Amino acid sequence: MTTYRKYSTLAPPALWLGVFFVVPLLVIFVYSFFQRGDYGEIIYAFTLDNYLRAMDPLYAGTLIASVRIALIATVLCLILGYPLAWYIARQTPSLKKILLALLIIPFWTNFLVRTYAWIFILRTEGLLNNTLLSLGIIDAPLEILFTQTAVIIGLVYTYLPFMVLPIYVSIEKLDRALFDASRDLGATAWQSFRRVMLPLTRPGIISGSILVFVPCLGAYITPDLLGGAKSLMVGNLIQIQFLAARDWPFGAALSFIVMAIVLVLLLVYARWGTINVQSEPGDST
């Protein structure tokens, strides 16, 4: 009877995820070793060409550029987010809740809409240029939209909360007495920060960085809408293979390269990052 209950509870979600999540991933994994026919059809013959082709400078360049953009966005999030996490952690409990909520709320508003806001602001005849021109600060409009700068701004804007939250959690966990103790023992404020606080918040920094880097690496909408033809990222390359070039095996291979990078990072995260970042602030459960 218990066995029956056990499996009748487990089986429906397990089957659903098995069929619609695990199997599709296996399907594209297998497809990544097939070939593309002349008309975009799939030829079921084993090959490693798709992976070799990904090493071609043309495509590897995009992959490296994506890693670079994701890294820059991650570092900027860290620079903006770390001091903010400290600031929030220093406030009174009720103010903390408000500040954290204010940080998370925009994250739940539509991603497209938030990206569109930046088009509206950054484009040649957009708000930023109009304002700067009318104030006489610049003579000619700044060309920011459709550049890598715009992509990075969009990514930082989107994923900043992912950096702040885990760092905040790690700051909350640490014992302030350690800071006082190091000061009492003669360390300067900088030394106790550098030698005591920073190492103790490292798990938060690691998880935050991974949580930001992973979605940035696979970004599609941000480079598609804010970037130009020159700031193509691997997400766009995959989309092109599936919806335009009709080279599904190559697209599948690119997806798996991204997946592999992500999985390695997640293992690092599970090993060295804080695990409990899921708990939402203000959530008493």
Added chain:
Amino acid sequence: MKRYNAAGILQTLHAWGVYAFIYAPILVLIVFSFNQERINAVWSGFTLDWYLKLVSDTDLMDSVLNSVIVGLSSTAIATILGTMAALAMHRYYFWGKKIMDAVLYLPIVIPEIVMAVSLLTFYVFIQLTLGLVSVIIAHVTFNIAFVFVIVQARLAGMDAHLEHAAADLGATPWQVFRHVTLPYIAPGVLSGALLAFTISWDDFMIAFFTAGVGGTTLPMQVYSMIKFGVSPEINAISTITILFTMLLILLAVRLEGIFKTVKTIGT
């Protein structure tokens, strides 16, 4: 001590700066949805024209309807399946539990584009016609994970003695579930459902790849409007979307509070 104060002021300024960076674009978007001027980002007077125009846009209204259908049906299925998953993981030991745990979290962490192309490939492979059904299946798949995470957090805080006590007092397993477990996890289930609806409502990537002809959702429609060029109508629909999502989130947060009050009164 003086040095500390200077650092403190700097930190405060920095924090305000970051919050301004987060909110300014959203506020600008909302303000300019009421602007008369069509082309330039220059304020020229208040109007509600762009909102009225939205209503007469039949493509847009169709996409709203599609999003509602996808949102409601995927939320209903995902809430049931996600809750079942949370219960199974909380209560039982079984072969492959660790794998199941990983599979339940993976849809949240793998890049959306990978999930999108894998579902598209799979649908074509099993020859499922792309349309609303394929989008609903896709949305259920990632939403199971989100519902699971929230309900599981709620279950983790539950005292196992409650269920044992009910069983000792002669309740059948179903009665235990219906009268003890379910009321306890209900706030989590409802927040999970609201979260699932919000994510479904906002999703562009997965729908973009898995919706066929006639399956255009609101974000897909907004995307094609953005691709076509900046227009005040997009500001207007964006404003509505922002307010609607915030309402849902507030509701999700509030629900927890409401249930707590009910429980306190009940005891």
